[in-house]
Amino acid sequence: MSDSEAENTLKQWAVPIFILFVLLFGLFGWSLFHDKDIVPKMREHKPLPEFQSKKLFSDQIIYSKDIRGEYWMLNFWGSWCPTCYVEHPYLMQLKSQGVKIVGVNYKDTEKDAKRFLDSQGNPYAFSFFDPKGKIAIEMGVTAAPETFVIGPKGKVVYHRIGEMTKEIFTQEIQPIMQGES
Amino acid sequence: MSMINKALLPIFFVIIMTSAWSSDELLEFDSKAQEERYLQLIEELRCPKCLNQSIADSNAGISEDLRNLVYEKIKAGDTDKEIRLYLSERYGDFILYKPDVSGANLLLWFGPIVIILMVFIMVVLKIKSKARDAAKPTEMSDSELERVQKLLNESSSSQQGKSK
Known part of the structure; x- marks a missing residue:
């Protein structure tokens, strides 16, 4: 892989990794802080x-x-x-x-x-x-x-x-x- | 009379305690394997009314009903997966102590691994790119070349002067 190809790959991956990182942390945060003691309303809608x-x-x-x-x-x-x-x-x-x-x-x-x-x-x-x-x-x-x-x-x-x-x-x-x- | 009462009291107590204890133990299974499935399933299902108890441990009314339901479904030939699905459709993943690795859970299970892999690849690429940069011959600008040439000329002329 040439230098420019490696740089391009880095640039291509940086944004998806950042988005995935934010999504995962969002999901972890939501899972940690939302009220888990309440049973979901599975029949609603x-x-x-x-x-x-x-x-x-x-x-x-x-x-x-x-x-x-x-x-x-x-x-x-x-x-x-x-x-x-x-x-x-x-x-x-x-x-x-x-x-x-x-x-x-x-x-x-x-x-x-x-x-x-x-x-x-x-x-x-x-x-x-x-x-x-x-x-x-x-x-x-x-x-x-x-x-x-x-x-x-x-x-x-x-x-x-x-x-x-x-x-x-x-x-x-x-x-x-x-x-x- | 009072002596008879005293003698009978422990017997009545034992009868009452035994009947209370055995009310949940009267379940009959077709095989030992079926009974083991029942015991394992009720340990894996969370009481929807309690803070953190399985339906096996909880005395809540809903836990009793759910134990009965699991028993009936096992006797009716339902698989463990079918029983879990039936209950999660009504109480969500909340009821499962071991939620299935599917849907949004996939992200929770494999997301960190994917991120670690991607970051690892990025670090390797960065290190490789830096190593190549270091190995490259340095290119000089015209002004720098001119300056080097000038310094070399000065140095050679001063050496010639000394030798004379």
Whole structure:
């Protein structure tokens, strides 16, 4: 290799090496500093998976494909879950505002679920009964409460891990439902 | 009566403890290999609700459900790869203690090696280029040549003068 060829090779490689170096450090930095304790929302922006279960307090089998046609909130709840008691009044408020909510009664018994709804009110159009957490795993849920927003065509457009609050609804969910994002 | 109670109490305690301990141990496998696969997989899967525990170590509800799911899938004939894929589609690479070497992970695995190689090649090329520069005869400018010639002339004329 002549001197000029070697110099040219050096010049050709310097820029790609620099870019790769910056990219790698960026990736390392992002991996180190982003919040690793939060499970990624793998179902967000994807079609709602197919699942079915017994309807809570009924023998009827209901299907995920029943949740179509308009925006629905899909809320995982359980009578054993303290945060579900905290968010429940706001779900009741949303129901009174006309927001459609479907429940998934998660790792619970029908007896306890009934006691919960009788005392706290029932914001759900209907609830899936998921005592063994099968639907929860299908949706990538780790605990209750978690809430998904399902679009009119059956796409999961939003996933909230944790309590549903007025701030979250007005700032993050309402714009989606109004077609602003 | 109280003596009977005292005698029965440890027995009840042992029965309760044994039943609690064995609730997770009642799994039946078709073979020893299948059982070993189950035990290894639940050690390799991270509890999505915990800070840093495998689903084998965690008592969280979700870990119990995931252990049951792994058991059912192994019994149904799914491979380890299929089970890992199924779970990573729902919980991301977060759930895998040993993520696959694919996608963005390829860059993390092989990026540093590629950079080291490229830098090594660059250093070798630079050293070679410097060595060639050093070995090259130095070229002089016209003014420098003129000056050298002048100095040589001066030196030879002064030597001639001394010899006379």
